[in-house]
């Protein structure tokens with residue numbers, strides 16, 4: 001693997017050299033060197049991932065789990081190797097509990113639909129939080145509607161932290177599942193998911209963790225968390241789009257009906273009755289995104305080579321620096337000031353619409369996201385139309401932040 005990370009002693013990570021692994025970061029945007037601060041939406045890809053996918057299509061492609069011939073077996077081996085990489089990435093006890101899905105949205109829909117059909121009854125409750133992405137709201141609304149169940153919401157304070165006393169009050173014998181994000185995509189808040197899981201388990205309630213924003217930034221350990229379900233997207237962890245992981249405890253996955261029917265998920269099929277394949281295949285109907293799975297495996301190898309400790313440290317430094325520097329600009333308002341935060345900064349500039357600020361930044365080559373970030377109920381709770389959001393990854397540096405700060409100052413001058 002050609003990772004530009006290690007020094008001669010194989011110890012210190014040189015994050016400046018890491019940037020060279022990402023071809024897209026070398027390009028311009030609007031005639032300026034790109035400053036990519038939208039990794040929360042989707043991160044860029046190292047050459048190692050691009051090469052792995054090219055190599056698969058060039059040299060290894062065949063359908064998986066069905067051919068007797070060598071090529072198909074090679075493709076199957078590469079595919080299943082990625083499952084083991086994903087298993088170790090989240091410390092899942094067994095490969096059977098690691099399902100390939102198309103992304104976080106798909107993972108949550110799978111659980112909401114399948115768990116919902118089996119376990120949700122009229123009058124039951126599903127507990128989510130006020131800072132969920134639409135993909136951890138709408139599937140539960142749909143499941144509740146089908147069952148006649150009710151959606152309940154853990155409120156937050158103005159800093160963007162969950163009100164845990166309210167959670168204690170909301171959790172009760174009618175609660176059938178809790179679904180919360182590990183890190184908020186709009187605010188960067190790191191939620192106390194371990195505590196949530198402990199409390200839910202104390203009354204026998206399973207918990208789904210939406211890890212879309214956590215997997216790129218921190219070590220995920222589903223056993224330490226004791227999560228019942230944990231899901232994340234490949235494209236946010238420096239892998240390809242169209243692929244993601246859903247971890248589910250075997251006891252739940254075995255008890256749940258299949259989500260999709262089709263090839264590969266059956267054990268036997270007659271017109272009268274079909275029996276289902278064992279885990280994980282029961283939940284993986286049809287030809288999967290094989291290149292995506294292989295690309296995700298490569299991305300996991302790449303991230304692990306750098307290591308979560310180094311990533312976390314570098315990103316915290318960037319977050320602290322950006323927070324300090326942005327706060328110095330008069331008229332800036334940070335949205336989301338939780339004590340425990342990951343590398344996301346949402347803000348507003350007094351008297352300016354987020355879209356206008358984003359447009360000026362774009363002209364300067366700076367990519368940020370503006371709007372509601374698929375968290376409309378959260379924006380409503382905070383009383384803002386949307387925010388300007390800068391989200392960092394380990395390939396960002398202080399120079400990127402300096403350019404952002406200069407860009408915001410310029411936007412302020414132009415818009416006031």
Ligand code: 7TS
Pocket residue numbers: 040041042103104105106133135136181183184185186210211212213233369373374
């Ligand atoms: N959950 C969270 C917390 C997210 O941040 C996102 C995507 C999703 C779920 C859905 O992931 P997907 O890969 O299935 O689309 N968040 C964002 C974002 O913040 N900007 O663009 C996508």
